[in-house]
Amino acid sequence: MSDTTPVEHLKEVRANIARAAADYGRDPSSVTLVAVSKTFPAEDIAPVLAAGQRIFGENYVQEAKAKWPALREAYPDAELHLIGPLQSNKAKEAVQLFDVIHTVDRPSLAEALAKEIAKQGRTPRLLVQVNTGEEPQKGGVAPAEVDAFIEACRTKYGLTIEGLMCIPPAEDPPSPHFALLNAIAKRNDLKVLSMGMSADYDAAIQMGATHVRVGSAIFGMRPKPAASSGEAG
Numbered sequence: 001m002s003d004t005t006p007v008e009h010l011k012e013v014r015a016n017i018a019r020a021a022a023d024y025g026r027d028p029s030s031v032t033l034v035a036v037s038k039t040f041p042a043e044d045i046a047p048v049l050a051a052g053q054r055i056f057g058e059n060y061v062q063e064a065k066a067k068w069p070a071l072r073e074a075y076p077d078a079e080l081h082l083i084g085p086l087q088s089n090k091a092k093e094a095v096q097l098f099d100v101i102h103t104v105d106r107p108s109l110a111e112a113l114a115k116e117i118a119k120q121g122r123t124p125r126l127l128v129q130v131n132t133g134e135e136p137q138k139g140g141v142a143p144a145e146v147d148a149f150i151e152a153c154r155t156k157y158g159l160t161i162e163g164l165m166c167i168p169p170a171e172d173p174p175s176p177h178f179a180l181l182n183a184i185a186k187r188n189d190l191k192v193l194s195m196g197m198s199a200d201y202d203a204a205i206q207m208g209a210t211h212v213r214v215g216s217a218i219f220g221m222r223p224k225p226a227a228s229s230g231e232a233g
């Protein structure tokens with residue numbers, strides 16, 4: 001892998017997604033690739049944009065703010081997704097910067113986002129993160145509380161929730177977590193399912209993922225393991 005480039009990896013991942021969709025009887029266009037560029041500099045991202053990829057995921061507000069304004073000037077149709085935990089005091093910057101936020105997971109954040117959306121007149125699409133493995137160190141709403149939280153987002157905070165996101169525990173087989181997320185989405189009438197990363201996007205597509213978040217399979221290894229539970233920067 002080290003002698004091939006992110007653009008070559010991108011092509012492989014796209015082919016794998018198309019094949020998985022076909023294998024599972026799904027329309028390949030029903031699965032969106034979110035290329036996760038966290039920790040990689042703009043020089044690494046630009047060729048992937050040039051190769052046609054437009055949807056990217058970042059974990060940290062500050063990092064995205066440093067890297068993306070210039071890239072977006074060159075590619076105004078790029079779409080930026082926040083996939084890392086968000087502190088309420090960064091809601092303002094997140095609403096300014098991101099087109100989709102995958103990590104809505106508590107009332108204080110829902111309230112902060114609602115306030116900023118009203119103030120800025122800019123409306124990122126919102127997903128609720130579910131902590132399907134109930135891991136204490138991970139963000140996300142507990143499965144038992146998620147229906148009530150989605151309802152509160154809709155009625156109390158006036159937010160439109162488009163779907164759900166999860167990060168299964170690293171040591172578990174992922175499919176039961178993906179199935180759980182799918183079931184929660186169905187009973188709440190939600191269409192978007194953000195699930196599957198480099199190691200398990202095939203299984204996620206099988207279980208109905210509409211968005212797969214793929215980082216290392218495109219950009220290569222990061223200096224440290226996936227910061228799935230790290231602080232928003």
Ligand SMILES: *Cc1c(COP(=O)(O)O)cnc(C)c1O
Nearest residue numbers: 036197198213214215216226228
């Ligand atoms: C880092 C990260 C990814 C990408 O992980 P890879 O294993 O490198 O594909 C996806 N989702 C979230 C939430 C992440 O933090």
